[in-house]
Amino acid sequence: xxxxxxHCSRGLRRSCSIRGAKMPSSYFSELxxxxxxxxxxxxxxxxxxxxxxxxxxxxxxxxxxxxxxxxHSVPSxxxxxxxxxxxxxxxxxxxxxxxxxxxxDYCSGVSPGxxxxxxxxxxxxxxxxxxxxxxxxxxxxxxxxxxxxxxxIVGAGPAGLSAAIRLKQMCRGKDSDLSVCxxxxxxxxxAHILSGNVFEPRALDELIxxxxxxxxxxxxxxxxxxxxxxTKDRAFSLPCPFDNKGNYVISLSQLVRWLGKxxxxxxxxIYPGFAASEVLYDDDTVVGIKTNDMGISKDGTKKExxxxxxxxxxxxxxxxxxxxxxxxxxxxxxxSEITGRITLLAEGCRGSLxxxxxxxxxxxxxxxxxxxxxxxxxxxxxxxxxxxxxPGSVIHTLGWPLDNKTYGGSFLYHMNDRQVSLxxxxxLNYGNPYLNPYEEFQKLKHHPAIKCLLDGGSVLQYGxxxxxxGGFQSIPFPVFPGGAIIGCxxxxxNVPKIKGTHTAMKSGMLAAEAAFSALQExxxxxxxxxxxxxxxxxxxxxxxxxxxxxxxxxxxxxxxVSAFEHYVFKGRLPFTLKHGKPDHEAxxxxxxHPPIEYPRPDGTLSFDVPTSLHRSNTxxxxxxxxxxxxxxxxxxxxxxxPEYAGPESRYCxxxxxxxxxxxxxxxxxxxxxxxxxxxxxxxxxDPKQNIEWTVPEGGGGPGYSIM
Amino acid sequence: xxxxxxxxxxxxxxxxxxVKPDKSGVETQNVKMSxxxxxxxxxxxxxxxxxxxxxxxxxAVSMGPPQCVDTIRTGLAMGADRxxxxxxxxxxxxxxxxxxxxxxxxxxxxxxxxxxxxxIDDDCNQTGQMLAGLLRWPQGTFxxxxxxxxxxxxxxxDREVDGGIETLSLDLPAVITTDLRLNQPRYATLxxxxxxxxxxxxxxxxxxxxxxxxxxxxxxxxxxPPKRKVGVVLSSVDELIDKLKNEARVI
Numbered sequence: 001x002x003x004x005x006x007h008c009s010r011g012l013r014r015s016c017s018i019r020g021a022k023m024p025s026s027y028f029s030e031l032x033x034x035x036x037x038x039x040x041x042x043x044x045x046x047x048x049x050x051x052x053x054x055x056x057x058x059x060x061x062x063x064x065x066x067x068x069x070x071x072h073s074v075p076s077x078x079x080x081x082x083x084x085x086x087x088x089x090x091x092x093x094x095x096x097x098x099x100x101x102x103x104x105d106y107c108s109g110v111s112p113g114x115x116x117x118x119x120x121x122x123x124x125x126x127x128x129x130x131x132x133x134x135x136x137x138x139x140x141x142x143x144x145x146x147x148x149x150x151x152x153i154v155g156a157g158p159a160g161l162s163a164a165i166r167l168k169q170m171c172r173g174k175d176s177d178l179s180v181c182x183x184x185x186x187x188x189x190x191a192h193i194l195s196g197n198v199f200e201p202r203a204l205d206e207l208i209x210x211x212x213x214x215x216x217x218x219x220x221x222x223x224x225x226x227x228x229x230x231t232k233d234r235a236f237s238l239p240c241p242f243d244n245k246g247n248y249v250i251s252l253s254q255l256v257r258w259l260g261k262x263x264x265x266x267x268x269x270i271y272p273g274f275a276a277s278e279v280l281y282d283d284d285t286v287v288g289i290k291t292n293d294m295g296i297s298k299d300g301t302k303k304e305x306x307x308x309x310x311x312x313x314x315x316x317x318x319x320x321x322x323x324x325x326x327x328x329x330x331x332x333x334x335x336s337e338i339t340g341r342i343t344l345l346a347e348g349c350r351g352s353l354x355x356x357x358x359x360x361x362x363x364x365x366x367x368x369x370x371x372x373x374x375x376x377x378x379x380x381x382x383x384x385x386x387x388x389x390x391p392g393s394v395i396h397t398l399g400w401p402l403d404n405k406t407y408g409g410s411f412l413y414h415m416n417d418r419q420v421s422l423x424x425x426x427x428l429n430y431g432n433p434y435l436n437p438y439e440e441f442q443k444l445k446h447h448p449a450i451k452c453l454l455d456g457g458s459v460l461q462y463g464x465x466x467x468x469x470g471g472f473q474s475i476p477f478p479v480f481p482g483g484a485i486i487g488c489x490x491x492x493x494n495v496p497k498i499k500g501t502h503t504a505m506k507s508g509m510l511a512a513e514a515a516f517s518a519l520q521e522x523x524x525x526x527x528x529x530x531x532x533x534x535x536x537x538x539x540x541x542x543x544x545x546x547x548x549x550x551x552x553x554x555x556x557x558x559x560x561v562s563a564f565e566h567y568v569f570k571g572r573l574p575f576t577l578k579h580g581k582p583d584h585e586a587x588x589x590x591x592x593h594p595p596i597e598y599p600r601p602d603g604t605l606s607f608d609v610p611t612s613l614h615r616s617n618t619x620x621x622x623x624x625x626x627x628x629x630x631x632x633x634x635x636x637x638x639x640x641x642p643e644y645a646g647p648e649s650r651y652c653x654x655x656x657x658x659x660x661x662x663x664x665x666x667x668x669x670x671x672x673x674x675x676x677x678x679x680x681x682x683x684x685x686d687p688k689q690n691i692e693w694t695v696p697e698g699g700g701g702p703g704y705s706i707m
Numbered sequence: 708x709x710x711x712x713x714x715x716x717x718x719x720x721x722x723x724x725x726v727k728p729d730k731s732g733v734e735t736q737n738v739k740m741s742x743x744x745x746x747x748x749x750x751x752x753x754x755x756x757x758x759x760x761x762x763x764x765x766x767a768v769s770m771g772p773p774q775c776v777d778t779i780r781t782g783l784a785m786g787a788d789r790x791x792x793x794x795x796x797x798x799x800x801x802x803x804x805x806x807x808x809x810x811x812x813x814x815x816x817x818x819x820x821x822x823x824x825x826x827i828d829d830d831c832n833q834t835g836q837m838l839a840g841l842l843r844w845p846q847g848t849f850x851x852x853x854x855x856x857x858x859x860x861x862x863x864x865d866r867e868v869d870g871g872i873e874t875l876s877l878d879l880p881a882v883i884t885t886d887l888r889l890n891q892p893r894y895a896t897l898x899x900x901x902x903x904x905x906x907x908x909x910x911x912x913x914x915x916x917x918x919x920x921x922x923x924x925x926x927x928x929x930x931x932p933p934k935r936k937v938g939v940v941l942s943s944v945d946e947l948i949d950k951l952k953n954e955a956r957v958i
Contacts (some may be wrong), residue, residue, distance in 0.1 A: 143899055188739055274897055294894045310897040619721035703722055705737045
């Protein structure tokens with residue numbers, strides 16, 4: 001618990017008394033000992049006393065005060081609170097490096113005139129931010145440091161960075177300032193970003209209209225668009241359902257890195273290498289996040305490099321500042337109401353904190369009600385021979401190697417520099433537990449139509465990530481008390497278009513606009529939901545809503561319905577198809593399916609998982625507690641292995657889960673958490689939802705640069 | 708006493724490196740760069756010495772293109788007090804680095820120089836030794852333990868050598884290069900990263916320091932190591948001997 005000073009205003013109506021009996025922080029234990037040792041314990045009203053020691057603390061804590069004369073009374077027992085009385089008109093200011101914050105809420109009326117309380121409270125914030133301009137305060141609690149910002153954004157992806165940039169743009173427009181912090185678990189911005197990607201610049205045109213002149217890494221326009229149906233040996237050209245005119249083939253990792261630079265130019269603080277591991281609450285309102293403790297060893301003990309996680313908190317909640325006179329000048333503070341604590345979660349698909357909040361606040365039911373469905377995308381970037389390379393060529397395939405009951409397909413996009421993005425997407429509601437998406441991808445590469453392109457080339461990078469396929473039906477209510485969920489953490493991907501970047505960016509921008517007015521004018525974050533529904537995201541997703549659910553009935557019915565949707569109804573059907581079972585429930589028991597024999601990798605076109613993993617630049621410090629938690633450690637051997645043949649050992653694209661025989665020959669689950677690509681497939685697909693993906697030490701994970 | 712630590716910006720150790728198609732070097736575009744791990748260990752040792760009260764200031768020095776400032780900022784976030792950046796756009800080889808460091812030593816006058824034993828991109832293992840030679844200072848390389856004695860103005864360094872551990876006593880000022888087992892570098896915490904933004908990084912160019920950079924080395928070609936050939940299953944010992952004699956020509 002942190003103690004805080006609250007300022008007193010002239011004609012003080014409220015002075016503070018101490019509530020809460022928690023022990024003060026180490027910082028304030030100094031105050032306590034100073035008080036107990038040197039200063040006489042007196043009833044309120046006596047002069048002198050604490051002044052010298054408080055000034056000492058003022059020096060230490062860099063708390064700058066005006067005309068301060070303190071009075072105090074200390075209960076004779078261990079200090080459970082402290083009454084410090086101030087002459088009215090005394091103002092506490094905190095500078096950017098101050099150690100204390102202010103919390104008005106804990107003020108209660110006692111008597112007019114003098115009063116100030118040091119209160120034990122969990123929330124500190126920088127009250128004086130308004131008239132000192134932007135400042136940040138640090139406070140130490142017994143549990144670690146906390147830093148205050150106006151807006152905290154978790155995740156430096158397209159949505160998070162777009163929100164940050166939009167916030168700063170609006171600040172410039174209205175000549176005010178907000179402190180914005182973005183935390184990113186990857187070692188650098190873009191390290192955990194993986195996507196196809198054929199980019200629709202619609203949102204970027206709104207965010208940064210002059211992106212062409214600012215060296216954005218968007219320079220390969222789509223030159224051709226093909227759609228193939230594959231059988232084992234042949235490829236049949238189908239009419240292409242996509243319209244990619246005006247779109248570009250990009251590497252999203254590079255675009256995000258560029259967005260990060262733009263954000264920093266505008267004053268956003270981005271901190272890669274810090275993983276947000278828990279959400280901080282005040283009652284039921286989200287007030288910020290806390291980063292992971294670093295330097296904990298595998299068995300849970302602290303190593304010598306142990307560093308406690310840092311709490312990033314939002315700005316003060318409802319504080320009404322009355323007119324306050326500065327002691328020596330006659331400047332007057334503006335009367336203003338600062339409301340809103342804004343935390344934006346932009347963790348991408350199946351974000352760990354977002355999922356917790358979606359459950360806690362029942363956001364799915366409040367939204368469009370359906371559960372989210374997912375797919376796993378596995379991608380490689382190849383460097384191919386010059387004469388085979390056609391920049392801007394876009395190819396999508398359906399059919400082989402997947403069967404009629406499994407939704408999925410592949411993509412092949414030609415970037416520049418002889419680089420080609422090749423990927424394979426499998427919907428995670430597949431039934432056969434023996435399906436191994438990674439091996440299916442390796443099989444695909446041997447198809448004659450794909451092989452001829454890849455021959456003579458080499459793989460540069462490999463990676464995998466899950467993506468949303470729920471579309472319109474699965475959109476949750478994205479606002480929670482204290483913030484909102486943006487981007488793929490909520491789920492705005494347009495499944496038939498297979499594009500989610502532009503909608504993620506737009507959602508970030510709309511949330512930023514709502515947050516800005518919430519912080520400046522005190523409106524509610526619900527404006528974000530309203531803005532979403534009035535935006536082009538809504539119309540786009542509504543028109544696209546019936547494509548994916550049609551495939552519940554199989555590949556051919558799905559194609560048929562999609563064709564109808566695309567050419568005839570164009571989304572105007574009066575009904576909305578529902579999704580099937582949630583992905584984890586859709587896994588069938590193993591005894592109903594034959595095991596699938598996958599061919600051995602040949603080392604030039606197809607590879608084994610360790611080789612591919614090496615190309616993802618994945619690394620985690622090995623001596624840390626495993627970040628993949630089993631809610632019930634007996635379930636893998638009791639349920640997953642006998643009933644489902646251990647599906648996690650097959651769908652994980654990083655070989656994290658392995659069933660290895662122990663000394664007695666029994667198979668036991670072994671978790672190689674170090675391999676994890678942060679794709680979240682296990683969190684989604686585990687049949688009993690026993691695997692919980694939590695965030696490892698920041699800075700670990702894949703190192704994508706051209707994905 | 709001031710400690711000067713030289714840090715190098717290299718390709719991150721976890722990145723899979725690739726040789727450029729023209730074989731002139733390793734691909735560094737769009738590749739994650741970070742502080743050389745041995746330099747991190749050197750900086751950590753300097754910080755520990757400062758925290759034990761035996762030093763007053765830790766200065767982090769880096770040389771190279773403008774992006775080196777990011778590496779210096781990481782060093783400042785770990786706890787260094789000041790940074791120095793010697794800006795030079797092209798590749799710097801160990802002798803040039805040693806000459807630049809010698810010029811900086813004459814400006815800063817540190818009591819101790821700590822470097823990493825080698826950089827993970829070139830594996831030269833030369834800069835510390837050359838620097839000690841130019842300055843005519845004692846050197847303790849491959850240090851696995853460093854103990855400073857302030858009154859005697861000496862450092863006791865345990866060196867990891869091929870035969871075991873060698874303990875040397877060096878009179879200060881001296882050059883120490885760090886090996887892996889010296890310490891475990893600390894994490895740069897978020898508040899420290901923020902505070903580091905306001906710490907000073909001074910810029911120099913080689914001309915400011917009166918050092919002429921001569922390219923005394925020329926990289927002719929960089930190739931990948933030969934790929935391991937697929938093994939062959941043999942059916943008899945005679946076949947093995949035959950292959951060893953005639954194909955591999957080792958007997």
